[in-house]
Amino acid sequence: MKKKKTRKTTSRFSLFNRSKNRSADFAEEMSTQIEQAIDSTDGIDSRVQKNIDRLKDIMGNSHDFIVREVIIRTEPFIQAAAMYIDGLADHTLISDFIIKAILEENHPTGDVEPAALLTTIKKQMLTIANVTMEDDWKTIVHSLLSGNTILFVDGIPKAFVGETAGGEWRSIEEPTSEITIRGAKDSFNESLLTNISLIRRRIKSPQVRIDLFQLGTLSRTDTVIFYIDGITDRRIVQEVEQRMKQIKADKITGSSYVEEWIQDQTLTVFPTVFNTERPDIVVNCLMEGRVAILVDGSPFALIVPTDFSQFFKAAEDYYQRFDLSTLIRVLRYFAFSVSLLGPSIYIALITFHQDLIPTTLVISLAAQREGIPFPAFIEALIMEVTFEVLREAGVRMPRAIGQAVSIVGALVIGQAAVQAGIVSAAMVIVVAGTAIASFTTPAYNLAVAARILRFAMMFLAATMGLYGILLGLIIMIAHLTSLKSFGSPYLSPFAPFYPKEHADGLFRFPQWLRRKSEGKTFSQTERG
Amino acid sequence: MEKASINPFQLFALMVLFELGSAIVITIGIEAEQDAWISILLALAAGVAVFMVYSYLYKQFPGHSLIDFSQKIIGKYPGWVLGLLYMLYFLYIAMRVLRDFGDLLLTSTMPETPLFVINFFMVMTIIYVLYLGIEVLARTGEFFLLLLLLLGILANMLILFSGIIDVNNLLPVLGNGWKPVFQAAFPLVLNFPFGEIIVFTMLFPYLNQGSKIPKTGILALVFSGLLITITTSMNIAVLGMEIVSRTTFPLLTAVGKIRVADFLERLDAFVVVTLVIGMFFKIAIFTYASILGVTKLFNVNTHRKLVFPLGLILLLGSVAIAGNFSDHLEEGLDVVPYYLHMPFQIYIPFVLLLITIVRKKFSSGDIVGNNDAQSKTQRYQ
Numbered sequence: 001m002k003k004k005k006t007r008k009t010t011s012r013f014s015l016f017n018r019s020k021n022r023s024a025d026f027a028e029e030m031s032t033q034i035e036q037a038i039d040s041t042d043g044i045d046s047r048v049q050k051n052i053d054r055l056k057d058i059m060g061n062s063h064d065f066i067v068r069e070v071i072i073r074t075e076p077f078i079q080a081a082a083m084y085i086d087g088l089a090d091h092t093l094i095s096d097f098i099i100k101a102i103l104e105e106n107h108p109t110g111d112v113e114p115a116a117l118l119t120t121i122k123k124q125m126l127t128i129a130n131v132t133m134e135d136d137w138k139t140i141v142h143s144l145l146s147g148n149t150i151l152f153v154d155g156i157p158k159a160f161v162g163e164t165a166g167g168e169w170r171s172i173e174e175p176t177s178e179i180t181i182r183g184a185k186d187s188f189n190e191s192l193l194t195n196i197s198l199i200r201r202r203i204k205s206p207q208v209r210i211d212l213f214q215l216g217t218l219s220r221t222d223t224v225i226f227y228i229d230g231i232t233d234r235r236i237v238q239e240v241e242q243r244m245k246q247i248k249a250d251k252i253t254g255s256s257y258v259e260e261w262i263q264d265q266t267l268t269v270f271p272t273v274f275n276t277e278r279p280d281i282v283v284n285c286l287m288e289g290r291v292a293i294l295v296d297g298s299p300f301a302l303i304v305p306t307d308f309s310q311f312f313k314a315a316e317d318y319y320q321r322f323d324l325s326t327l328i329r330v331l332r333y334f335a336f337s338v339s340l341l342g343p344s345i346y347i348a349l350i351t352f353h354q355d356l357i358p359t360t361l362v363i364s365l366a367a368q369r370e371g372i373p374f375p376a377f378i379e380a381l382i383m384e385v386t387f388e389v390l391r392e393a394g395v396r397m398p399r400a401i402g403q404a405v406s407i408v409g410a411l412v413i414g415q416a417a418v419q420a421g422i423v424s425a426a427m428v429i430v431v432a433g434t435a436i437a438s439f440t441t442p443a444y445n446l447a448v449a450a451r452i453l454r455f456a457m458m459f460l461a462a463t464m465g466l467y468g469i470l471l472g473l474i475i476m477i478a479h480l481t482s483l484k485s486f487g488s489p490y491l492s493p494f495a496p497f498y499p500k501e502h503a504d505g506l507f508r509f510p511q512w513l514r515r516k517s518e519g520k521t522f523s524q525t526e527r528g
Numbered sequence: 529m530e531k532a533s534i535n536p537f538q539l540f541a542l543m544v545l546f547e548l549g550s551a552i553v554i555t556i557g558i559e560a561e562q563d564a565w566i567s568i569l570l571a572l573a574a575g576v577a578v579f580m581v582y583s584y585l586y587k588q589f590p591g592h593s594l595i596d597f598s599q600k601i602i603g604k605y606p607g608w609v610l611g612l613l614y615m616l617y618f619l620y621i622a623m624r625v626l627r628d629f630g631d632l633l634l635t636s637t638m639p640e641t642p643l644f645v646i647n648f649f650m651v652m653t654i655i656y657v658l659y660l661g662i663e664v665l666a667r668t669g670e671f672f673l674l675l676l677l678l679l680g681i682l683a684n685m686l687i688l689f690s691g692i693i694d695v696n697n698l699l700p701v702l703g704n705g706w707k708p709v710f711q712a713a714f715p716l717v718l719n720f721p722f723g724e725i726i727v728f729t730m731l732f733p734y735l736n737q738g739s740k741i742p743k744t745g746i747l748a749l750v751f752s753g754l755l756i757t758i759t760t761s762m763n764i765a766v767l768g769m770e771i772v773s774r775t776t777f778p779l780l781t782a783v784g785k786i787r788v789a790d791f792l793e794r795l796d797a798f799v800v801v802t803l804v805i806g807m808f809f810k811i812a813i814f815t816y817a818s819i820l821g822v823t824k825l826f827n828v829n830t831h832r833k834l835v836f837p838l839g840l841i842l843l844l845g846s847v848a849i850a851g852n853f854s855d856h857l858e859e860g861l862d863v864v865p866y867y868l869h870m871p872f873q874i875y876i877p878f879v880l881l882l883i884t885i886v887r888k889k890f891s892s893g894d895i896v897g898n899n900d901a902q903s904k905t906q907r908y909q
Contacts, residue, residue, distance in 0.1 A: 470801060474653055482661075
């Protein structure tokens, strides 16, 4: 037993060490072809033509790999070559500030030392903002693939790397999944730099820290973690960094990939990482001492640590009056309970506890159910599954045909099913009410949790009635309290109960009242 | 012992849920007839005193649970045996409470379900939660306490508004003199529910602020005691002495009488919720204490290994301890208080207290001092 334990810890330790040594890791996991191509070259040649050939070789003569050869001067002959990837680099930048600069500047005459030439080119000729010198092929290839321009010059065994990343991105548009009436109308897009600037613009403080990680051995996706120095607990930042380093994927094509790697527990229906497409929400979270993770190519930022109540806070809450926001928030919790328990309570009442229903209602229900061939549970299951199918069809269908689905759905679920005597009208009301209630949860991934658990609750209600539902609730709450998100208890303002945090938890107090508790940020609260 | 810590509010929540657990739904102190509330208050006062003894003992050996300090006080082997007896006692009471619960649920809402099935589902839930540990149990308790209080306030308001309270049912006060009041309070009400708080001596070491134990415990006892008093008086006021003394489940009957504005009626579900949640915590705490003790006595490295086997024993025991409900009730009224509750809740702790005080006097605090140092190191490990 003891042996096993030690072995486990050492292996984990070595894993950790390895991931720390990132350049070694990189060489190890690069696909073999590129690796060999890069390894066979030993440094950068001083002849331009040779460098071009090598880079072409590494890139496998790719179609979009562009080489632009220019002659700096003829006596003595000095050639230069600019290389970039078509589409990743900005054409205007390259032609105006690299090619034009080289061709039009007054070149030094007579014999020049390579060192002098280098300084001249860098300091007097290249007019692009950011130029670095590189002599490592791996770095050169990586910056080429990031959209930068590589410039080789005869006689200089180094490469100029000009920052020309550009190309086409979706413009900043209105958020589609978190809509507000009065709030900011911008949302993230797929460009990491744009997203960073959206956040930076809102917090003009030098305390904002941004750390870069490159994830995915093949995709090399830029990922940054955002936090505010002095507000965010160092331990949380370290924990995030450590988990980010342990990601061993070959590709990261969205923030959900990162989420699955870093989340605390996989075997749960509840999300332990929050995501948002709104920069203003990210700023709020950073101010509360949380860490934001932005992934290049994904319009959704991840927020850790998070808690259950955060998924009930809509962006709109902070832009409306506090009284309305508070009432709406309480309403959301209520709607969440309905979407979780609606059908199961109905099943339990109809199947086991008819005596708990007021007499007039029970008579009307019994009359409705008279011709129905199924027990309440099967009836509810049919309706719920039909609804899930319709919902899925509505989401996957091309928008043009979506209308047809909703018409068919309304007919099938509604009138026709009742008239055919397959389901009772009361069941249609229950299922429809449940569905509408489930749309009030601002966070889609939490609404999904209720959607899955609803079926478990229905099953419990069908076997044990109200008692089964209660036991299911106890298990659910116990499970929720056992969850942690980056070390902080998931159900936190409720259990452990922190009354002060309900200023922005179950309720939303006015800003001036909250200011008092704002000194006590997320990080400083004592957390189990 | 698992590495966990709970805060005073969580301990408070667990204690209140534990006390209310079964006492709020069934009748206690009914031997005093309409003076049941006086009996309960008397027993509450005595219960607070008994709790002071437990917390005094813990104060002498901070960081040590009941079975640890009993070994320190009466020696290693006798203490071990006493610990084992306590563990059996806790497990047996857990069985009894589970049986109570199963039978109450059967008679009140699910008359056609077999007892075994009801108990099976309850034990499965308890196994799951206890497997997750004391922290999870405590936080779940916190959550449900708030829920139950809301429910309780609502139910009381509705009873008030439906105008079914008849204060005359509570009169005359002390119509039969003090004797029946005392007879009801001691030992029955003292033992159940107040004396049962001894089970928390197993959980004290988990509290992150050990010095707050007396305050938290007394607060929880008084709070839950008052709630029980109010509920019992309310039941009697609504139903009258006649009905209360005949039903096993008076709260259900009382709440069933609620009728407000012609549509708020049949709120029995409130009572079922209270019953299930309260009983869940009561059984879970007894079982956890027993599991924890066995883990320590037999040096098992984690309590998780024992959750399932002891849960199974609990389930089978709960069905097997009595042939039928009336046997079960008879044992509960005639045997258990005198031969189990009194010794384990009152006599043994008092003997331990005496030994501690005597040893403290004669050894000029030496042993206690040593223990303090040891316990401190143990706590920080």
